[in-house]
Amino acid sequence: MPSPARRRSIVDVAVAAGVSTATVSRVLSGRRSKDDDIARRVRRAAEVLHYTANPAASALRAETTAMLGLVIPDPPDSFAAGFVARFVSLAAAQAHQVLLLSAEGLTRPHHGGPSTDPGAHPVFGQAVDGCVMVAVETGGADARLPPALRSTSFPVISAGVTDPASAPVAAGSVGIDLDSTLQLAVARLVERGSRRIALLAPDVESLRGASYFVGFETALAPVHAITRAEWMSFGPTDAERGYADAARMIAEDGDRRPDGIVCVTDAVADGARLALETTMTATEATARNRPRLVTIADRHARDVDGNGAGPSERLRPDFTRMATAALRLLSESKTPDGSPSRSLLPSIEGEEERRGRLREPTTGGSDTSDAPTIAVPMLPEWTPPI
Amino acid sequence: MSTATRTVVITDPVGIHARPAAEFAQAAGSSGCSVTISKQPGAAGVNAASILSVMGLGVKGGDTVEIVVTGDDAENAADSLIHTLTKGE
Numbered sequence: 001m002p003s004p005a006r007r008r009s010i011v012d013v014a015v016a017a018g019v020s021t022a023t024v025s026r027v028l029s030g031r032r033s034k035d036d037d038i039a040r041r042v043r044r045a046a047e048v049l050h051y052t053a054n055p056a057a058s059a060l061r062a063e064t065t066a067m068l069g070l071v072i073p074d075p076p077d078s079f080a081a082g083f084v085a086r087f088v089s090l091a092a093a094q095a096h097q098v099l100l101l102s103a104e105g106l107t108r109p110h111h112g113g114p115s116t117d118p119g120a121h122p123v124f125g126q127a128v129d130g131c132v133m134v135a136v137e138t139g140g141a142d143a144r145l146p147p148a149l150r151s152t153s154f155p156v157i158s159a160g161v162t163d164p165a166s167a168p169v170a171a172g173s174v175g176i177d178l179d180s181t182l183q184l185a186v187a188r189l190v191e192r193g194s195r196r197i198a199l200l201a202p203d204v205e206s207l208r209g210a211s212y213f214v215g216f217e218t219a220l221a222p223v224h225a226i227t228r229a230e231w232m233s234f235g236p237t238d239a240e241r242g243y244a245d246a247a248r249m250i251a252e253d254g255d256r257r258p259d260g261i262v263c264v265t266d267a268v269a270d271g272a273r274l275a276l277e278t279t280m281t282a283t284e285a286t287a288r289n290r291p292r293l294v295t296i297a298d299r300h301a302r303d304v305d306g307n308g309a310g311p312s313e314r315l316r317p318d319f320t321r322m323a324t325a326a327l328r329l330l331s332e333s334k335t336p337d338g339s340p341s342r343s344l345l346p347s348i349e350g351e352e353e354r355r356g357r358l359r360e361p362t363t364g365g366s367d368t369s370d371a372p373t374i375a376v377p378m379l380p381e382w383t384p385p386i
Numbered sequence: 387m388s389t390a391t392r393t394v395v396i397t398d399p400v401g402i403h404a405r406p407a408a409e410f411a412q413a414a415g416s417s418g419c420s421v422t423i424s425k426q427p428g429a430a431g432v433n434a435a436s437i438l439s440v441m442g443l444g445v446k447g448g449d450t451v452e453i454v455v456t457g458d459d460a461e462n463a464a465d466s467l468i469h470t471l472t473k474g475e
Contacts, residue, residue, distance in 0.1 A: 074437050078416075082408070084404055085409070088404035100438060
């Protein structure tokens with residue numbers, strides 16, 4: 001019998017569970033997805049013996065680094081802040097550490113050399129098994145991969161875009177399913193009695209703004225809702241703009257006034273809510289006449305509630321599913337030089353995700369028309385009005 | 387323009403890890419104020435809007451951190467940021 005002071009090994013767990021060491025390795029690394037009696041016996045034995053795999057040793061044996069890169073805008077925008085938190089904890093659950101890097105840092109000159117040397121950034125080399133680049137919220141042309149990520153020995157994917165065509169050139173991308181998000185938002189308003197629906201969208205000049213326009217129009221017809229040209233506004237995603245546009249719309253009478261408004265971002269919704277509270281007269285502002293709001297949120301719920309912003313009718317990014325999908329894509333993606341991914345992440349069953357391929361090849365790197373995209377629906381977060 | 391200073395003891399046993407650092411940096415960046423955070427009161431602070439700077443401090447459970455907020459409505463911004471830093475604990 002081993003002495004209590006000795007560190008337990010994989011052999012001890014295998015003996016206790018009555019299986020081979022290879023089976024113990026597969027179960028505890030997550031590479032064996034079946035949750036049967038064998039898996040339960042192995043996990044139980046590992047728990048009783050206080051055995052945990054040594055990620056560094058596992059990585060050495062598997063010729064991996066057990067390290068993933070996560071490139072974020074720093075200061076982080078609201079999407080990046082939410083994504084980082086979930087990605088780091090999900091990667092840790094799969095025995096991977098995360099190397100956080102600022103997007104700006106990747107484009108700065110380093111060691112006196114030019115910043116455009118492909119794959120030459122000293123932080124990388126062979127240091128990571130894969131890398132996720134969190135795209136900036138606006139997407140579009142500024143979401144291109146930095147040169148340091150264009151020719152690497154590990155797969156690079158992007159996360160956070162709402163339009164696959166605006167994804168950075170990468171082996172794959174995980175984004176928000178904007179069409180289903182708009183359908184959910186419109187359906188929620190219709191369920192609550194609205195029919196004349198307005199949209200306060202982001203800047204129409206951005207690809208994201210155009211996607212909102214198409215997705216919103218498509219979402220209306222199936223639920224017999226209508227809109228008007230003057231009810232679809234595009235502009236900055238701040239409270240001032242939300243206030244101005246909502247005040248303009250509710251100054252109209254009768255059928256010229258919307259009875260439901262879809263707001264993009266919490267700031268726009270805060271402005272619109274303030275307009276409803278301050279510009280409608282007491283008689284007008286009855287529950288029946290007051291337009292209802294649904295927010296396509298960009299913050300965590302508790303931030304909004306903590307600021308006393310009132311009842312929530314929100315859809316928020318599902319960071320858990322997006323981070324899960326990003327990890328899965330990393331394990332499935334090929335490196336830019338065509339070799340298979342080095343990351344040994346277990347495959348995770350996806351549900352309800354919309355998988356596709358980039359519709360158009362984007363410029364600035366290799367042809368990525370085959371790059372897989374995963375679009376994740378947002379999470380409804382409905383709370384009753386106070 | 388005013389300056390507000392707050393100190394708080396981090397009670398989360400794992401300190402300011404990725405999630406609180408990300409949320410704090412995002413809140414600091416969107417506060418409209420200039421915000422620094424330091425691990426020892428009185429010490430030179432780092433840019434609180436940078437997640438990498440905040441995580442680079444290596445704040446552990448039990449450490450006292452100081453935030454210094456400069457800008458319009460610094461008092462309210464400081465209270466809100468302290469709330470962000472402590473709410474998940």
